[in-house]
Amino acid sequence: MAAEGEQMMGQSGGTQDRLFYSFNLDDHIPQGHLLRGIDRYFDLGDLRQQLAPFYSHTGRPSIDPELMIRMLVIGYCFGTRSERQLCEEVHLNLAYRWFCRLDLEDPVPDHSTFSKNRHGRFRQSDAFRLVFESVLRRCMHEGLVRGEGFAVDASVIKADANRARGVPGAEARKWRDDGTSTRAVREYIEALQLENPAGDDEQPPSSPPKKVSLTDPAAQWTAASGGPAFFAYSTNYLIDLEAGVIVDVEATPALRPREVEATKTMVDRVERRFGLKPGRLVGDMAYGIAPMLSWMVKDKGIKPHVPVWDKTGRKDGTLSSSEFQWIAQSNEYRCPEGHALRCDRRTFTVERDRVTRADTVIYRASHHDCAQCSRKQQCCPNTPMRKIARSVHEDARDVARQLADTPEYRQSRRERKKVEMLFAHLKRILKLDRLRLRGLTGARDEFLLAATVQNLRRMAKRLSSPELVPA
Numbered sequence: 001m002a003a004e005g006e007q008m009m010g011q012s013g014g015t016q017d018r019l020f021y022s023f024n025l026d027d028h029i030p031q032g033h034l035l036r037g038i039d040r041y042f043d044l045g046d047l048r049q050q051l052a053p054f055y056s057h058t059g060r061p062s063i064d065p066e067l068m069i070r071m072l073v074i075g076y077c078f079g080t081r082s083e084r085q086l087c088e089e090v091h092l093n094l095a096y097r098w099f100c101r102l103d104l105e106d107p108v109p110d111h112s113t114f115s116k117n118r119h120g121r122f123r124q125s126d127a128f129r130l131v132f133e134s135v136l137r138r139c140m141h142e143g144l145v146r147g148e149g150f151a152v153d154a155s156v157i158k159a160d161a162n163r164a165r166g167v168p169g170a171e172a173r174k175w176r177d178d179g180t181s182t183r184a185v186r187e188y189i190e191a192l193q194l195e196n197p198a199g200d201d202e203q204p205p206s207s208p209p210k211k212v213s214l215t216d217p218a219a220q221w222t223a224a225s226g227g228p229a230f231f232a233y234s235t236n237y238l239i240d241l242e243a244g245v246i247v248d249v250e251a252t253p254a255l256r257p258r259e260v261e262a263t264k265t266m267v268d269r270v271e272r273r274f275g276l277k278p279g280r281l282v283g284d285m286a287y288g289i290a291p292m293l294s295w296m297v298k299d300k301g302i303k304p305h306v307p308v309w310d311k312t313g314r315k316d317g318t319l320s321s322s323e324f325q326w327i328a329q330s331n332e333y334r335c336p337e338g339h340a341l342r343c344d345r346r347t348f349t350v351e352r353d354r355v356t357r358a359d360t361v362i363y364r365a366s367h368h369d370c371a372q373c374s375r376k377q378q379c380c381p382n383t384p385m386r387k388i389a390r391s392v393h394e395d396a397r398d399v400a401r402q403l404a405d406t407p408e409y410r411q412s413r414r415e416r417k418k419v420e421m422l423f424a425h426l427k428r429i430l431k432l433d434r435l436r437l438r439g440l441t442g443a444r445d446e447f448l449l450a451a452t453v454q455n456l457r458r459m460a461k462r463l464s465s466p467e468l469v470p471a
Contacts, residue, residue, distance in 0.1 A: 025098040035099045037460030038077070041138050044069055050130055063109050063117045069131055070100045071114070076453040079431035083118070084111040119437075128448040132249070133273065135455050139245045140274070142463055146242035149305075150278040151416050152266070152287060154234040154252075154259040155423040158434040159219035159443070161231040166211040166221070173208055175217075184439035188217035191440075216438040220253035233435065233443040234259050235426070237419050237451070238266040240276075244418040245458060247276065249451040251443040260292055267300065280305050282412040288400065290359070290393035297396040304400045305412035319379045321388045332363065333388055335379065339369040341388055360389040426450055 029036060044066045074096050075086040090096045091108040102108065109117075139145050175189055211221040211229075219231035232254040239246050248266035252258040263283070271277045280303040281287075281296055288309040296304040312321045324341065325334040333341040341363040343354050354361050370376055370385040380386040391397065403409050427433040432450050435443055 023104060025094055025103065029095050029098050033095055034077070034457070034460060035074070035095050037464035038073070038456045039099055040464065041135075041142070041459045042070075042073070042456060043134065043138070044131070046134070047127065047130065050125070050127075063113065065127065067100055067102075067109070068114065068117055069127070071096075071109075072118070072449055073453055073456065074099060076430055076432070076449050077457065079429065081431060081436055083115050087111040087114055128445050128452070132448045132452045132455075135452050135459075136245070136247060136274070139243075139455055139459060142459060144243040144245050144459065144462065145240045145247065145276070147240065147276040147278060149241040149280045149282065149412065149415070150238055150247065150267070151241055151282040151412075151419045152236070152238050152263045153283065153416070153419045153423070154236045154262070155426070156222065156224065156232045156234055156254045157427075157432065157443070157447075159213070159216045159231040159233055160435050160438050161213040161216040161219050163228070163230045165214045166231070167214060168208070168211065170208045171212075182215070182438070184216050184218065184442070187439045187441060191218065218253060218440045220255050222254040233440070234262075235423075235443075235447040235450075236262040236266065237422060238263070238270065239419050239422065241282070241412075241415045241418060243458065243462060244422065246422065246451045246455055247274070249447050251440060251447045253440075256286055260287055260289065263287060263292070264295060267302075278302060280408070280412060282306070282416045284416070285309050290391045290397055293400050294393035294396040297399050303403055304396070305403060305409050306400060307404065308397050308400050310397070317378070318381065319375075319386075324388060326390075326394075333390075335365065335373075335386065337369075337373055337375060339365055339373070341365045341386065343390075355392055356389070358389070359392045361392065363388045363390060422454060425454065430454070 047065050047069065071086060071090055074090065075081065075083075080086045080089055087108050087110065090100055090102070097104070097106075136145070175185070181189065209221055213219050213221075213231045216231060219233055221229055222232050223229035234252050234254045236250040236252060236259055237246055238248040238250075248270050250262040250266050252262050263281075267277070267281070277300070282305045285307040286309070288304070288306040290309070293304050293306065293308070296302040296306075314320045319336065321333075323336060327334060330340075331343070335341065343361050343363050345364050345366070356362065365380075365386045367385050370380060373379065430450055430453065432446065435446055437443065437446055
């Protein structure tokens with residue numbers, strides 16, 4: 001009976017292995033898959049030639065750079081941060097194999113070999129910058145970059161560093177490379193030597209940070225509002241407001257002055273490499289400091305759609321400097337009572353430019369005018385006369401204040417949300433809320449890859465068919 005039951009159930013393929021089979025990966029990838037849309041606009045044809053000098057002609061064959069980049073694009077696109085897991089996913093997933101140009105029989109690189117290639121040979125080649133810029137050129141070719149208006153912002157990303165393992169910054173300045181240091185520590189020591197080539201430990205060129213990580217010393221000790229402090233880097237985005245395409249990205253320690261300076265680096269680089277210079281630049285108040293506004297207005301000819309960083313307003317009920325009238329023709333202020341505040345009331349034996357270390361010029365009222373004024377208690381109750389510190393960049397600040405009253409400025413404030421949405425997408429969808437690589441170069445590599453993937457996804461979803469599968 002058992003034999004009869006087995007005969008009734010039967011076996012569809014027999015017990016012998018098939019000698020031949022026909023299997024086409026392309027037939028098994030849905031037409032609406034996200035990777036199909038990305039592949040349509042992703043071209044690495046020139047990468048191998050550009051990386052040829054970085055290949056070794058002896059020893060074990062290197063990983064094809066195109067394969068490595070395509071695997072990394074998959075990892076960052078779908079939030080697979082582990083290199084071991086990424087290699088396993090590419091081995092098992094048909095869509096991933098198809099995107100990587102791997103057939104069913106083709107081997108997937110071992111995760112250790114993959115890591116050595118990623119962190120060794122290709123880091124020195126600036127390959128990730130080349131890939132990012134090639135994708136940006138394709139965005140420009142497809143009409144997604146207008147170049148009329150840019151927005152800039154920064155987002156803090158946690159470093160791969162234990163917040164409990166740190167030393168005071170002054171102690172870290174004494175570090176020396178003994179040949180056993182990690183790459184992140186070597187980079188930090190080299191940066192210190194560039195900052196202080198004379199090796200003067202008693203008078204360092206800048207104040208040391210409060211705390212330095214033992215594993216990733218370039219990361220900045222910082223704290224979010226209401227949360228505990230941690231080590232972090234900042235990813236700085238410069239985006240085109242037409243379609244939210246990222247036109248440049250820069251990694252910095254999570255320090256506001258470094259973030260602001262990164263804006264100049266990015267704007268200059270985009271102009272130099274792509275011939276793009278915006279007519280307006282949108283940012284939050286952090287970018288509204290006087291030197292930055294002067295750089296935009298005077299050096300670059302860009303309209304600053306940025307709130308002015310102004311701390312001159314008084315909260316004690318006395319008169320703020322904004323209530324004084326500036327008269328450029330006579331180089332003086334006039335108080336509400338009509339008295340003049342001048343910068344040349346004090347005479348010097350040697351002529352001076354009267355500019356302070358804070359890049360301001362001090363304008364003073366007459367002691368006699370203030371003593372006789374009926375509004376002295378409302379103006380300067382604690383000093384003999386009223387003084388106003390005017391920034392040497394005040395003309396640029398005035399330009400920004402005038403632009404703040406225009407409809408174009410209000411539109412720019414609404415459009416600025418596009419860069420904030422990119423940061424939310426970076427952390428929630430791509431899952432880049434904590435770095436896996438250490439050092440400033442590691443942060444730069446991760447931020448470049450993530451920005452590249454965001455631009456690819458933007459192209460795929462805006463230019464492909466509407467039934468594209470979100471992933």
